Amino acid sequence: MLRKLLALAGLFALASVPAFAETTQAPLKAPGWSFSGPFGMYDQAQLQRGFKVYSEVCSQCHSLNLIQFHNLGDPGGPFYNAKYPNPNENPVVKAVAAGWPRQVPDIDADTGDPIHRPATTADVPTPPFPNEPAARASNGGALPPDMSLLAAAREGGPNYIYSLVAYGYKPTPAGITNPPPGKYYNEIYPGDLSSTWAGKGDVPPGGFIGMPPPLTNCKVTFDDGSPCDVDHEAKDVAAFLTWASDPHMDQRKQTGSAVVIYLLIFSGLLYGSYRAIWKNVAH
Amino acid sequence: MSGPSTYEPKTAFERWLDVRLPIVRFSADLLDFPTPKNLNYWWTFGGILAFCLIAQIVTGIILAMHFDPSGAGAFNSVDHIMRDVNYGWLIRYIHTSGASMFFVAVYIHIFRGIYYGSFKAPRELLWLIGATIYLVMMATAFFGYVLPWGQMSFWGAKVITSLFGAIPVIGPSLATWLWGGFTVDAPTLNRFYSLHYLLPFVIAGLVALHIWALHVPGNNNPTGVNVKSQSDTLPFHPYYTVKDGFAASVFAIMFAIFVFFLPTALLSPDNSIPANPIATPAHIIPEWYLLPYYAILRAVPDKVLGVFLMGAAIACIFALPWLDTSRARSMRYRPQAKLYFFIFAADCLLLGFCGAHEPDEQFIRGLAGFTLGDSNINSFVWVSRVAALYYFAYFVLITPILGLREKPLPAPESISSPVLSHPAAAPTGAAAAPEKKG
Numbered sequence: 001m002l003r004k005l006l007a008l009a010g011l012f013a014l015a016s017v018p019a020f021a022e023t024t025q026a027p028l029k030a031p032g033w034s035f036s037g038p039f040g041m042y043d044q045a046q047l048q049r050g051f052k053v054y055s056e057v058c059s060q061c062h063s064l065n066l067i068q069f070h071n072l073g074d075p076g077g078p079f080y081n082a083k084y085p086n087p088n089e090n091p092v093v094k095a096v097a098a099g100w101p102r103q104v105p106d107i108d109a110d111t112g113d114p115i116h117r118p119a120t121t122a123d124v125p126t127p128p129f130p131n132e133p134a135a136r137a138s139n140g141g142a143l144p145p146d147m148s149l150l151a152a153a154r155e156g157g158p159n160y161i162y163s164l165v166a167y168g169y170k171p172t173p174a175g176i177t178n179p180p181p182g183k184y185y186n187e188i189y190p191g192d193l194s195s196t197w198a199g200k201g202d203v204p205p206g207g208f209i210g211m212p213p214p215l216t217n218c219k220v221t222f223d224d225g226s227p228c229d230v231d232h233e234a235k236d237v238a239a240f241l242t243w244a245s246d247p248h249m250d251q252r253k254q255t256g257s258a259v260v261i262y263l264l265i266f267s268g269l270l271y272g273s274y275r276a277i278w279k280n281v282a283h
Numbered sequence: 284m285s286g287p288s289t290y291e292p293k294t295a296f297e298r299w300l301d302v303r304l305p306i307v308r309f310s311a312d313l314l315d316f317p318t319p320k321n322l323n324y325w326w327t328f329g330g331i332l333a334f335c336l337i338a339q340i341v342t343g344i345i346l347a348m349h350f351d352p353s354g355a356g357a358f359n360s361v362d363h364i365m366r367d368v369n370y371g372w373l374i375r376y377i378h379t380s381g382a383s384m385f386f387v388a389v390y391i392h393i394f395r396g397i398y399y400g401s402f403k404a405p406r407e408l409l410w411l412i413g414a415t416i417y418l419v420m421m422a423t424a425f426f427g428y429v430l431p432w433g434q435m436s437f438w439g440a441k442v443i444t445s446l447f448g449a450i451p452v453i454g455p456s457l458a459t460w461l462w463g464g465f466t467v468d469a470p471t472l473n474r475f476y477s478l479h480y481l482l483p484f485v486i487a488g489l490v491a492l493h494i495w496a497l498h499v500p501g502n503n504n505p506t507g508v509n510v511k512s513q514s515d516t517l518p519f520h521p522y523y524t525v526k527d528g529f530a531a532s533v534f535a536i537m538f539a540i541f542v543f544f545l546p547t548a549l550l551s552p553d554n555s556i557p558a559n560p561i562a563t564p565a566h567i568i569p570e571w572y573l574l575p576y577y578a579i580l581r582a583v584p585d586k587v588l589g590v591f592l593m594g595a596a597i598a599c600i601f602a603l604p605w606l607d608t609s610r611a612r613s614m615r616y617r618p619q620a621k622l623y624f625f626i627f628a629a630d631c632l633l634l635g636f637c638g639a640h641e642p643d644e645q646f647i648r649g650l651a652g653f654t655l656g657d658s659n660i661n662s663f664v665w666v667s668r669v670a671a672l673y674y675f676a677y678f679v680l681i682t683p684i685l686g687l688r689e690k691p692l693p694a695p696e697s698i699s700s701p702v703l704s705h706p707a708a709a710p711t712g713a714a715a716a717p718e719k720k721g
Binding site (some may be wrong): 002022023038066071148149152153154155157190245247248252253255256257259260263264266267269270273274277278281282 | 320359362365366372376516521522525526528529532533535536537540542543544546547552553555556565615641699
């Protein structure tokens with residue numbers, strides 16, 4: 001059941017929707033993830049493809065402010081290579097940083113003049129907009145959220161991102177009176193259309209989102225020959241964003257299995273000790 | 284400590300120490316403390332709670348080394364702990380899951396105390412100290428939840444502190460004083476951080492008093508019958524250290540499953556969005572352990588009355604030793620009280636369930652119902668009202684009246700006597716485990 005009105009929706013839907021409205025959305029699609037379940041791990045090839053989708057499509061509008069390039073080479077990350085325990089030495093990571101399309105605003109250390117320099121592995125990917133008003137001005141007033149924690153910050157996580165991008169966009173239902181200009185009907189994007197609904201039957205689920213449908217078939221092509229239809233692009237980027245918001249998941253689950261096994265053995269030993277110590281006590 | 288000390292200093296150093304600071308004697312007496320031999324697994328939660336407190340303090344101290352309690356930096360510093368600090372994710376998830384584990388254990392501990400009458404004379408003060416610990420725990424948990432400075436932190440703080448603003452006359456000034464301004468903002472975060480670091484040590488001090496107050500009358504036990512002789516008891520060590528240790532280890536398995544496999548199950552996704560004072564989340568829901576009170580608060584249309592009832596709900600716990608009129612201690616010998624107790628436990632769970640839902644949401648989906656008063660009868664607000672009514676009735680009507688009217692079943696002469704007649708003690712016994720209550 002949906003509980004959230006997104007921060008973004010809160011800001012932009014307030015004019016037409018009461019603050020505590022009951023929002024609705026269509027059921028999320030769950031494509032099945034390599035990282036589901038207690039033993040599920042990230043699929044490195046999928047993370048690499050997802051990062052490519054982020055770099056070529058999402059990063060046009062969405063920042064990734066909590067990730068530094070070297071994180072891409074951390075264990076469990078898209079470009080981890082056991083040969084480079086220090087990800088700053090990983091040539092792929094270095095190449096990604098140096099080749100990032102937007103250079104890093106900085107100052108010249110000698111003159112103090114503002115300059116732009118190529119990114120290093122210690123930098124955050126330079127965001128598409130210098131500040132929030134600039135981001136809003138370029139997006140019809142909507143603020144594209146930072147993507148570092150997007151998967152953690154949405155009910156349904158990767159299923160939400162995947163469903164919204166791959167399946168959520170539908171033609172505006174005929175019974176909607178005055179759809180907001182410059183916005184797109186999306187049945188996954190939480191909203192409340194009851195006030196604009198003049199059609200027959202139930203109010204359609206979802207709401208109007210500021211983001212145009214971001215993906216088309218083979219907008220991004222994959223070097224490993226994976227299919228590049230919208231479904232796969234969306235799945236891969238959702239996996240990448242899940243990694244971005246929870247980069248230590250592989251390590252967490254592996255450690256967890258060892259801890260639980262240890263505790264089971266330890267509990268067994270303690271139970272045996274308990275039985276031995278209490279053997280002669282009537283209780 | 285009850286009973287004379289049996290400690291004999293063995294070395295010259297121990298003898299020297301014993302007449303100056305008898306710390307070894309103190310520890311030895313704690314370990315040898317005569318404990319009823321019939322304590323069941325419900326009694327292991329005291330030790331489990333000590334484990335929880337230590338886990339929270341240790342992980343909390345480490346988190347504090349990396350946390351930035353400023354309005355601008357708090358959210359990102361928590362993210363920094365999760366991403367960049369070595370095993371920071373582990374330390375933080377132990378701390379966040381640990382808070383919930385702490386409350387699971389404390390609720391079991393409290394219900395155990397109610398069921399077996401552990402609050403009755405001469406343990407009233409023990410109970411009051413325990414209730415105070417619970418109250419301080421709730422405050423600590425609330426302050427802690429605010430620190431990551433996400434959306435739910437901010438709006439949760441706003442809702443809870445606004446409750447104090449509802450108090451007549453002094454409310455508005457009190458709220459301003461709590462906030463350090465005219466709304467929840469960076470100064471609020473700073474003071475909550477300071478208090479969140481202080482209160483666990485207050486809890487630790489109260490725990491010391493709690494254990495001291497326990498060691499004067501000694502433990503209650505499932506029969507509620509007082510210890511009559513030495514044969515009723517066992518030294519705490521090794522008998523209960525090993526039993527508590529086993530229980531704590533099993534508890535730690537559940538704890539670990541949450542930390543490693545379900546770390547966000549009890550966190551709100553909204554808290555991964557930085558605090559934004561101009562965007563209200565659709566539903567502001569407190570942590571699960573506060574939900575029963577939240578349901579009571581929202582059951583009444585009037586905010587002042589709601590706050591008053593919420594306070595009264597906690598006050599009832601404090602007043603329990605003087606509300607229960609029954610002379611029988613354990614409900615094992617009070618079949619009627621037992622029935623009302625289990626309804627009460629289910630009622631508390633129901634209140635928690637109601638607290639997680641919107642008041643006007645349908646309780647049974649698809650059932651039309653009819654309007655009674657201000658809302659539909661088939662809505663969470665009406666279920667909350669009925670459940671809240673039972674909550675208060677249990678304390679102020681059922682407990683005092685039943686205590687006077689109910690004739691308890693005969694309790695055993697001593698702790699040792701039911702042991703001998705216990706089904707598990709019979710040679711053919713393939714019956715229930717001896718730890719199970721009878």
